[in-house]
Amino acid sequence: MDDLSPAAQRNHHDAALRDRAKRVIPGGLWGHLNAANLPAGYPQYFARAEGCRLWDVDGREFVDFMCSWGPVVLGHHNPAVEEAVQRQAAQGDCMNGPGPVLVELAETLVDTVPHADWCLFSKNGTDATTTCVTLARAGTGRRKVLVARGSYHGAVPWCSPSIAGVTAEDRAHLITYDYNDTASVEAAAEQAKGDLAAIIVTAFRHDMARALELPDPAFAQALRAICDREGAALILDDVRAGFRLHLGGSWEILGVRPDLAAYSKAIANGHALSAVTGVERFREAATKVFTTGSFWCAAAPMAAAVATLSELKRIDGPAHMRAMGERLRAGFDALAARHGVAIRQSGPAQMPLMLFEGDEEFRFGNAFCSAALEAGAYFHPRHNMFLSCAHGEADIDRALQAADAGFAAVARLG
Amino acid sequence: MDDLSPAAQRNHHDAALRDRAKRVIPGGLWGHLNAANLPAGYPQYFARAEGCRLWDVDGREFVDFMCSWGPVVLGHHNPAVEEAVQRQAAQGDCMNGPGPVLVELAETLVDTVPHADWCLFSKNGTDATTTCVTLARAGTGRRKVLVARGSYHGAVPWCSPSIAGVTAEDRAHLITYDYNDTASVEAAAEQAKGDLAAIIVTAFRHDMARALELPDPAFAQALRAICDREGAALILDDVRAGFRLHLGGSWEILGVRPDLAAYSKAIANGHALSAVTGVERFREAATKVFTTGSFWCAAAPMAAAVATLSELKRIDGPAHMRAMGERLRAGFDALAARHGVAIRQSGPAQMPLMLFEGDEEFRFGNAFCSAALEAGAYFHPRHNMFLSCAHGEADIDRALQAADAGFAAVARLG
Known part of the structure; x- marks a missing residue:
């Protein structure tokens, strides 16, 4: 120095x-x-x-103006959230099963997100996106997943922006398309014909270091139509935008509902939590895919999420x-x-x-x-x-x- | 009802x-x-x-006698841990970067774990094991990873005990061996010849629904020798056992030190945290692999970890x-x-x-x-x-x- x-x-x-x-x-x-x-x-x-x-x-x-890159949606030390966390933590947090707050949170989320028939919780955004992809494969019995070129879906080998330590096989069943380019999605779907498990898409185009692009409504509708036609899952990666743009999911304003959605970031105002929501069709698959973590049933972050969603609605x-x-x-x-x-x-x-x-x-x-x-x-x-x-x-x-x-x-x- | x-x-x-x-x-x-x-x-x-x-x-x-399946190592509501968490949370938790407590924790871990020249932190045990495998591949430029048949290393497609939603490619570069069977490891290493990135092994054999097996010291030494001979990384998955058996890592009692180790569970007495420790050789790889999450720099769980490790040592x-x-x-x-x-x-x-x-x-x-x-x-x-x-x-x-x-x-x- x-x-x-x-x-x-x-x-x-x-x-x-x-x-x-x-x-x-x-x-x-x-x-x-x-x-x-x-x-x-x-x-x-x-x-x-x-x-x-x-x-x-x-x-x-x-x-x-970064809010920890998204999580802090109500502001640091929001009193309603911190009181809920402390009240729950004083009772119990990381136990041999969840607290009743899990049911309250799951019901809240299913009530708040129109496409959601069910949900499950994890810790990282990457947990949620990975679970969505795995659920889509389990539910369809297919393998191919269409991913927009340059979109960020997490930081593990199947989706990491770095290729260090990544093998070709980690991405063997991904086919890329261009955001807001329906023809490129059609071409990718054609390439996946008969083996298309899912299309995953971010709420808007937020690739680093270039202008953001809102989704063209016709593009969003085309993704929905292609998934319906091919029997594939439309996965909305709402990790970054979820609950900031619309409490019912960021594509509600477009009138396009996904089959599976990944949430994290803002869901609990900075407490570690992520969520997958899904439609009835993928419920059974969600009982077969094994997705879990040591802290995923922790009650305090769930109490934070209930309070966060309630405050976001109230105001x-x-x-x-x-x-x-x-x-x-x-x-x-x-x-x-x-x-x-x-x-x-x-x-x-x-x-x-x-x-x-x-x-x-x-x-x-x-x-x-x-x-x-x-x-x-x-x-x-x-x-x-x-x-x-x-x-x-x-x-x-x-x-x-x-x-x-x-x-x-x-x-x-x- | x-x-x-x-x-x-x-x-x-x-x-x-x-x-x-x-x-x-x-x-x-x-x-x-x-x-x-x-x-x-x-x-x-x-x-x-x-x-x-x-x-x-x-x-x-x-x-x-389950302690949330491991995380609770000092007991629920340990006063030293909860005071440290509340003190940190009152200042700041999920910010645009870590708090100084990150440096304190990293120094503590490097001082506590003899093989550790460096460390990094995440949320799930699966984050840590996945990062270890990715780092081993990035650092060696190779692909094959030897995994013990039946060992649990996490709940994502490369390692999940369920195959629902898993593709063959997710496990393309894994070769199995049998725990405590050196000959089976030698055979697997021979199969991986020239492309062996790592051997991953749990601290002891704790496969579900069968008697636990402690590692045979000769087996542990053989893994070390094979990794040294082949230039591969020995990864100790200490997620489940870490800090319960020995504060320096569960294989310290065997005198066998890994190149990379994954920790979680007990590290912060139930607060969400996991860690990777590594030797100098893999430091550069750790700057190239992109591993991150929305809550990984949160300061309160790090304060919990500092307090947990300190209490575990003190008593x-x-x-x-x-x-x-x-x-x-x-x-x-x-x-x-x-x-x-x-x-x-x-x-x-x-x-x-x-x-x-x-x-x-x-x-x-x-x-x-x-x-x-x-x-x-x-x-x-x-x-x-x-x-x-x-x-x-x-x-x-x-x-x-x-x-x-x-x-x-x-x-x-x-």
Whole structure:
């Protein structure tokens, strides 16, 4: 730690932790929260969180627009959720079977998600997507699964964005199509003819580092029709978007219902839980596939989920997050215009992305984010961001002040 | 609910929950905690847990010998663990990166586990075993993995005990051997020649519904030698046994150290966490394999793990659990002799199994367990059980009174 520049001094607790971590954790951190992938100045370690605010270990405060990359949907330390968790934990959490809260949660989910005749619970989004694929195969007796090129469905060999340690066989029965391109799905279905178990699709196209794309309603309807025609399962991977866009599932607004859906992220406001919902046809398959984990019946995260879903309904969380996302988006547009910078905003307002035009190397995006971070807002240059119900107008306006500094930095780069 | 027999009345809250669950959860419950697999009278739903005691939703109290099938190693509501969790949760849990507690935990684990040069964390035991296999492939550039016939390594297609929804390709590069049979490993390694990525092995042979087998030291040494000779990774699946038998890893007592190890279950006393530890050679591979999950950086379960490992060291948890397991085992032997019933006890004392001789259909085991349950002890007829540090002599003696009723029931079946 010989770098005594002002920036380094501001981050010295973070830097010291990174130095220690480097010795005992490969690359300093695994996975998507590795700050090495973020612009200069981003902290790796956090000391505190409350509502839509985060504090790093050096005491810097940020208005947070990542929400732990999705899980935090009501805001950190939501009182209704934390009270429910503590009440359940005081009774029992990880026991020899579930608590009654499992039944309450399952009934709530089946009541909330129109396509759901049943559900089951796990811990990771990847658990849920993997279970959906396995259930589809078990239920249809077929093997082929159509996957959109570039879509993220989890971090195990069948779907990982990295091919390190992956064998060809791990993906032997996947056939790719292009999101929002019905002809490519038809071609893939033709290739799978007679052996098509499922089409899996994300709620919208949220591939890293490119503009987000909402699903074309005709595309969504075509997927449903192809699955119906071929007897395959339509799997909606709603892990990232679920309960932020619509409480009944993100494709309710399109009027297209899946056979199986995977949820996680926002389901329990940051407590570890994921879920699979399914239609009657796949119920029997779900009794045959063996899917389980040591902590999957833990009662406290289920209590968190019941409270989270109840709060989201009570306050119409998706509408609030949409309004706040639209306020942020309008603010970005106004600031960009004022600074003479060309931006492109995409995605649902609750999960927005702002890219700079012609910014293939993310030089502008990184400069924007670094300057905005310095001024108190935690944005992301390449990945969709996340609003929460704890974001109020004053928080958005505070963040837009920080964004002003970001746009100024971009304008200076010119 | 028309069954008004005394047994049904005693379980009527449980029965009502099961009825409701049947509608919204396939088969009533997924996975290993499904009480449908247990003898008559076992509850599915639990209301409360404290130390080594569990209460079902009908108010029945049990001395617990399953400990949630392993996670609960210090006892439910261990004050040191719960205080650490609450302290961390009050600050922040699921944030945009880990808390400093990640570094503390990683350093603790690397200090505690002699083979570990580094570690990373996830949620499920299956996450950890899958990551080990993927890392071994990434690090060696090879594909074949030797797996013991019948060993349990998780619940996803490559390793699930069910084949529903599994394709041949999911297991294309697995070659089986027999536990404790070095010749079978040599033959499997020969079959994999030039393409051997790893041998994966459980800490002891704990296949369901048969006597447990401790690893023959010569077998363990042979696995190490074969991996060294072939340049493959020795993966110890210590998910079930880790931190109950030895804090440094379950094969420390054999003097055999793995290249990669998977931990979960007991690591955080019931809070959702798993870990991979590895040697230097696989550090770079661990930066290339993409393994992540929405809740993997959550700070509260890491605080639980730091506190759990610290408590286990402070009180020498493995020694205490061994002593209590031996007391239970001696009591079983004495009672069996008194009732003129032939039993076979196996496994490490901390994770014991008692089977009845000639009881292929588990008629005796089920009768024993049902009667003991009725008398206040929660045993398992076919799966290894788990002691915790919360079991004291009085608890074991109380459970042996219940076991007396169990042996009497078996003697009556005669």
